[in-house]
Amino acid sequence: MKILITGAGGQIGHDLIGALVAAGHHVVSTDLAPRPPSHAHAGGDWQRLDVTDAAAVQHMFTDERPELVYHLAAILSASGEANPRLAYDVNQTGTWNVLEAARRAKVKRLMFTSSIAVFGPPPSGPLPDPCPDDVALHPGTMYGATKVSGELLCSYYRKRYDIDCRGVRFPGLISAAMPGGGSSDYALFMYVDAVRKGSYEAFARADTRIPLMYMPDGVRALLELAFAEREKLSRTIYNIAAFSPRADEIATSVRRAIPDAQFTYVPDPVRQGILDSWPKAIDDAAARRDWSWKPSYTLDAMTDDLVPRVRRMLDLGAVLSH
Ligand SMILES: NC(=O)c1ccc[n+]([C@@H]2O[C@H](COP(=O)([O-])OP(=O)(O)OC[C@H]3O[C@@H](n4cnc5c(N)ncnc54)[C@H](O)[C@@H]3O)[C@@H](O)[C@H]2O)c1
Incomplete structure (x- = not known):
């Protein structure tokens, strides 16, 4: 096509x-x-x-x-x-x-x-x-x-x-690529900064829970x-939905791969306000019924696949700002 x-x-x-x-x-x-x-x-x-x-x-x-x-x-x-x-x-x-x-x-x-x-x-x-x-x-x-x-x-x-x-x-959405200015970017930076600095100060509260994929x-x-x-x-x-972890549950998952990673939470009022206005989890029954939608990655399965990719991306010299 x-x-x-x-x-x-x-x-x-x-x-x-x-x-x-x-x-x-x-x-x-x-x-x-x-x-x-x-x-x-x-x-x-x-x-x-x-x-x-x-x-x-x-x-x-x-x-x-x-x-x-x-x-x-x-x-x-x-x-x-x-x-x-x-x-x-x-x-x-x-x-x-x-x-x-x-x-x-x-x-x-x-x-x-x-x-x-x-x-x-x-x-x-x-x-x-x-x-x-x-x-x-x-x-x-x-x-x-x-x-x-x-x-x-x-x-x-x-x-x-x-x-x-x-x-x-x-x-x-989370991937080993430059995020585009979304409010969910904290989730990717928990991985990126854990790899490159061993720590990350998230712009969201620890109990922030939004749908991720x-x-x-x-x-x-x-x-x-x-x-x-x-x-x-x-x-x-x-x-469509996959998983809906709290920010501190993402931290626990990142520590599967990087045990010493440290996370702190300092909410940015604008972005926290946006995150709090979103649903905590999504019902995707219609997509599952009509076109057999089914996610294949859990949070931990994503972590296991993503961390080596983030390492490779940083080795290649990607510049990520936040
Ligand atoms: N990434 C996510 O988490 C997410 C979540 C929900 C929905 N979406 C949607 O998916 C789509 C793609 O998201 P993404 O993450 O790749 O976003 P992104 O910000 O990474 O990429 C968007 C692209 O649009 C381009 N763009 C901006 N203004 C333009 C213009 N005037 N003409 C042509 N191109 C222009 C930018 O240069 C950029 O390359 C968007 O519609 C977004 O709303 C993304």
Whole structure:
């Protein structure tokens, strides 16, 4: 299949491009900047594309005529609170531009990457735990608001124009790659700083509990949903879940591999506020039923696989800031 990815230069693109190329697809990766050195291994073509530029998106889709689009380009939650206008432009207008270009270029299928950030505590009380697909959505961030809008636009384009839009609400994703300014980044830095410094001061409380997922499961979900039989799908957007550890349970797991690692917890008010507004755990029964979704990594299985990868990444000289 000919597949175009927007925002391919980020954390998910890093692993998704390679998985699609390995499966034999013709992949056109696009992002604001040229291919980053960290993505050099992945293969496929690379083009510059700013999703806020409607004409450029239209030209690209008309020239390339992809059969499937993975729309990843976005400004994530913490970066979005630092610059809500940019988050609105990229996530809201960018998604509109991508859907419009897909409609005009007769793209058959589009995968949207939503987030647990669509959830927030409703005025009537706390979110259910675990949180099902269909609850009233009260996101507390610009990122979450634009993801709710993106989900609704996907449903609209599916119904009105018969573009086969599909998507997942990802938990915080963890991989040995540069995270993109999400509020769940503390979880990855517990691994990175344990390896490189032996200690980490987390910007979240020790009892912070949010849904997380190891990237290989996240990428597999993106492939499995994209190629699932349409008749089996009862929804446009699906909750998916893996594990929901407290921050101090992640610390215990990291110590399996790095026994002396020290962790302290100094909550950052903005990012802690975002984390506290998210569900503690997710109910993904619909994804399990409709397209047989099942995560394969537990927290400890992720730790065992991730720590050597983080070591290799740091040996290669990756610069991670936080
Ligand atoms: N990583 C996670 O934990 C997570 C969780 C939930 C949902 N998601 C969603 O998955 C998608 C990909 O996430 P990621 O972790 O790879 O994010 P990331 O921040 O690592 O990558 C996003 C990419 O989008 C690009 N981008 C920004 N503005 C752009 C523009 N105007 N035009 C084109 N590209 C632009 C950036 O250059 C970056 O390479 C996003 O839609 C995100 O909301 C990610």
